[in-house]
Amino acid sequence: MRFDSLLDSVGGTPLVGLPRLSPSPEVRLWAKLEDRSPTGSVKDRAALAMIEQAEKDGLLYPGATLLEPTSGNTGISLAMVARQRGYQLVCVMPENTSAERTQLLQAWGATIVPSSAVGGSNEAVRVAKEIAAANPEWVMLYQYGNEANARAHYETTGPELLADLPTITHFVAGLGTTGTLMGAGRFLREARPEIRIIAAEPRYGELVYGLRNLSEGFVPELYDESVLTGRFSVGPLDAVRRMRQLMDEEGIFAGPSSGAILHAALGAARTALRDGESADIAFIVCDGGWKYLSTGAYDGTLDSAEEALDGQLWA
Amino acid sequence: MAVEVRIPTILRTYTAGEKVVSAEGDSLAVVIQDLESRHPGIADRLLDESGLRRFINVYLNDEDVRFLEGLQTPVADADSITILPAVAGG
Incomplete structure (x- = not known):
């Protein structure tokens, strides 16, 4: 593929199947590899x-x-x-x-x-x-309230997913600014009204929640609860466990936030399997593991990795 | 129905510093009432007249209760409830 400049190459990331992590031929997981972007993230x-x-x-x-x-x-x-x-x-x-x-x-x-x-x-x-x-x-620019953030996903991520996976039943992504979920979620809902839009929210260590009072809490201006059908809190242990599983079983080297998203996607897969539904579950791999090598997320036991991430903004 | 409730740092003044407390009830609303009877003042920090406060998130077994049945979400024995303030990401 040829582009006039690096910026012209933003978007158009691959969607890859996960044959080993998908629980059955009818319930399939698909990873959208946003780490294949110019700076390596969504x-x-x-x-x-x-x-x-x-x-x-x-x-x-x-x-x-x-x-x-x-x-x-x-x-x-x-x-x-x-x-x-x-x-x-x-x-x-x-x-x-x-x-x-x-x-x-x-x-x-x-x-x-x-x-x-x-x-x-x-x-x-x-x-x-x-x-x-x-x-x-x-x-x-203020990513938390900038409509162009969500619109980027409405205009690119969402259409790419639908084109690559017309049978999509679930879309799972991380909840930070909420831009990915709001933008791609709205687009996909318009095309597939029954689609499940699921948020995986990182649960950090206590330090991060050390507000002085509750009025300092924060909900991004972009957030519209009605776009989502589910929202899950995922702690560092599950995030790291899934991140390693993604590498061990599918060869994908991702960061901890993608592990958290995979955790929520696997939860949706389990539910579909239990209910006898077929499902095509697409989730976002936000970035590769490169930026987290120094944190200890990839070395040692799960417990030591969890401890290493405690107090860090790992997603 | 005994459940475990994880309390964020900012609300531990009501629980004598305890991170995890137990409470009883068959729905989240009843659990919060029970919490209030054991830790007076805490309910007002969680609820306003419209329900859960905007900057409070409550998770039942890691799922945000706003996507379950809100305060009416049924709670079963050995469930785990986590209360967290809403924070930014990105």
């Missing part, structure tokens, strides 16, 4: 769409500075696109993220403002809003 789609929309809206000019709260992948994608388009990027990133995320962001030329581990991404959002207020000339 966030390239949203980052490119948000920057292109801001350009259309006349918000950006050569040398403009973008600002974004991110636990990593969105920042890395924005840094790559910003570099191509001649913008600066400042990322507010919680300090409890993997070392590779920092290295990649810096390699693509982003400036990192660390935010406290306590409170996780909520705290990064709060700090970014403060910085935005103090620097009105900077442009915060």
Whole structure:
């Protein structure tokens, strides 16, 4: 496949069957390999769409500075696109993220403002809003409320899934900004009204939930509960166990968030099997395992990996 | 019907610091009533007049109860309930 530039190659990722993890010939699992994106994660789609929309809206000019709260992948994608388009990027990133995320962001030329581990991404959002207020000339794309984020998935991820898997019955993805689930979910629901749209939400260690009061809780502006049919909380033990299973049984080297999503997808597969339904369950592999090698997620026992991820923003 | 309820850090002031408490009830609403009788004040932090507070998520065996039957979700012996504040990802 030939493209005019790296940015032109965003999207069009493979959908691969999982013959070993699928429980029966009638209940099949399919992985959409978003790690095959320019920066190695699903966030390239949203980052490119948000920057292109801001350009259309006349918000950006050569040398403009973008600002974004991110636990990593969105920042890395924005840094790559910003570099191509001649913008600066400042990322507010919680300090409890993997070392590779920092290295990649810096390699693509982003400036990192660390935010406290306590409170996780909520705290990064709060700090970014403060910085935005103090620097009105900077442009915060704000992935949690930017319609272009969900629209990228409505216009690309959803149609790709439907084209590759017209018999799709379930779509399972991670719940972070909610952009993937809202965008692809809406598209797929319009085409297949009976489809199950299932969210896998990472359950982090206690540090991440260390809010001072409940009013600091956070629900992304993009989130519309009515798009989903189910939402599951997946802890690090199940995420790492499934991540390793994906590698052992299907040869796919994915990050822990994809393990969490596979866990929810397998739950849906079990239910379909129990109810005697046939099912084509597509799920998102958000990124590869490369950025998590230093966390200990791939070494040692499941328990030691779980312990290593405790307090980290692993998804 | 005894169930295990996992309490987030921010609500442990009501449970004398306990991370996991037990409660009884055949639905989530009844479990929360029972929690309130054992840990006065906690129900008000979980509920407002419309039901579960916006920034509170409750999971029954890891599934968000908003996608089950909300406060009317049936609860069985040995089920596990987890309460968490809503946080950002991405």
